[in-house]
Amino acid sequence: MPLDTTSPASAAASLTSLETPALVLDAERMQANARMMQERAISLGVALRPHVKTAKCLEVAQAACGGMPGPITVSTLKEAEQFFAAGYTDILYAVGIAPGKLAHVARLRRAGCDLKILVDNAALAQAVAQARLTEAVDLPTLLEIDSDRHRSGLKPDDPALLAVASQLRDGGVTVAGVLTHAGESYNCRSRAEIEAMAEQERAACVQAAENLRAAGHACPIVSVGSTPTARYVRNLDGVTELRAGVYIFFDLVMAGLGVCTLDEIALSVLVTVLGHQADRGWLLTDGGWMAMSRDRGTARQAVDQGYGLVCDLAGQPIAGLQMRDANQEHGILAFDTPQGARDLQAEFPVGTMLRILPNHACSTGAQHSAYQVVRGASTHIEAIWPRFNGW
């Protein structure tokens, strides 16, 4: 039986000591992104409720919250479990609640977690009211508002909004507020369009809150946000809190939207050159789509970045070099223009380590179980931060 055959990599090592592929986090950039959004929330006069689904990592959430457990948004009950165990109590589960998860929510609430849930229709409200009875614990619930026809939610002026709120109240459930997410902001083409979408997001959510208040609901929470709208929104009058997630790392989709610059992207995947197919201008690496995810989010943007942009070991982009294609454990890198006499074998010999900026931080992160933490251009690994995945 094998003993001690796994890699002896430690936090004292350099990126060059790692087996690849590996997920690299630039803590300097991540902390700057965290501060940027904290300052945005302060200047807009709202609380910040970071979405921890992107990082699924306690150390990153701590930075996002400014050092102490604060209000957070989660996308799974597993995230709620993990963060509650780490001392977070003000948790908003921002996906409509499946009836089969209500007993689990009740267990968390009884254990002391102020977990809030979300509904957008009468059937879910009925399930929550029923669980309130069965479980004998309040299940504070937000109403999801549809501000952009992107996914789910009720229109602010839909009579069903008041009906669902009454149904909750009549069932003894606290109507905790309203929430919207302008997912369509990912399809905007300019900063002006994002600003307009942010105002649309704000206006719809505030209108819904006012309609509920006119019907006698206190509706204390008015929660909006997406990374694009959060970065560029000018006015959040009537809103109480801002949610955003991917800003903590940023990625190529956000860069393509103009929401960040390449040098704000904090996440990359470390790979090793395995060979060349010189006649096709290919570099083969050991980082395939399993390491990057299958997310090709820039494919529908003005500039398709393939599976990612290639940087050197210090994180500096190599002009024109993209991850063009991928197999499960192989990456194919190529320059975006014919390179003529360029000698790829001399420039990027076998064994060269490179870092790939991802299309989408959420999906790439989910392929890995830990972050190798560096700072700026240094290749020194100052920490290894675990992340969790799944449900």
Add this chain to the structure above:
Amino acid sequence: MPLDTTSPASAAASLTSLETPALVLDAERMQANARMMQERAISLGVALRPHVKTAKCLEVAQAACGGMPGPITVSTLKEAEQFFAAGYTDILYAVGIAPGKLAHVARLRRAGCDLKILVDNAALAQAVAQARLTEAVDLPTLLEIDSDRHRSGLKPDDPALLAVASQLRDGGVTVAGVLTHAGESYNCRSRAEIEAMAEQERAACVQAAENLRAAGHACPIVSVGSTPTARYVRNLDGVTELRAGVYIFFDLVMAGLGVCTLDEIALSVLVTVLGHQADRGWLLTDGGWMAMSRDRGTARQAVDQGYGLVCDLAGQPIAGLQMRDANQEHGILAFDTPQGARDLQAEFPVGTMLRILPNHACSTGAQHSAYQVVRGASTHIEAIWPRFNGW
């Protein structure tokens, strides 16, 4: 601090007791797929070396190997570690070996694992020969052959093939054989094209072996395979072993290729209906792209199956109902033709559980940490089998 708040699901439960999304494996179909490929290998007169990258699960690999640890193919050293710890010793790591992984390979070999590695160029061969010296252990190495211009490998008639083999031998490294993978078989349009690709795969690999033998290399292993070619190949003269992976579960990409039928697909993702957007004909579920992966492998096939085909709780496809789009934790289901007066809320009320057949078993599996094992149309969970991910 929370205690006992996680789900109490046990192996005695039914699918209806699960929190969704969850990965469901039909063991009856999986075992039939395992037997089918075992019988193919026997009738073709070759050994079967299943690729365990699809399932990354000991119980599934055991079925693929016919009950006992047998020869396996891996795509990561983590798989090699896990399977060696479970008693597998004849392991082929079928990705070109990054120089930074050679010390790890040497540790596994010293511990008794007959791990074989792969190279396709002089620089990698030099790194292997160097590690042979440094680590003082043989590192038996296969040469990767390019049979279809799909990815990596040396052409059978490339003089570099003999040069690299000599370089290995001169460095004291055993030249264990040749390997090819006809990745282009995934782009075939008919069974006849797949059969032709299988013959091309066989012929290239056997030709490479003969060229090496003429130069004095024993070249004992001649290894070919991909699921499409393995299913339809007619003749493997000169080949010693067949590799394939995704056949163990099959998926919609394989069905689109004509390599399997829908009722051979053993893997699905269980989701719950959260709501409806009736005017758009949408069902919203709690299984998004995080549960399915971002793999849209059928998008380039004749029939684009979206993020997957929808089945009922017993695993029977619901004609025309597809997972059309996805957010991170939301799925959007819709019928592929306008449904007119169809009442989705009545037919699929909130709380309804459905199962989604995935585009690609490898990528969907990787989003989950365990299989909920059922048998045929039963919803009884007879076991929970862990899977591992990452590197």
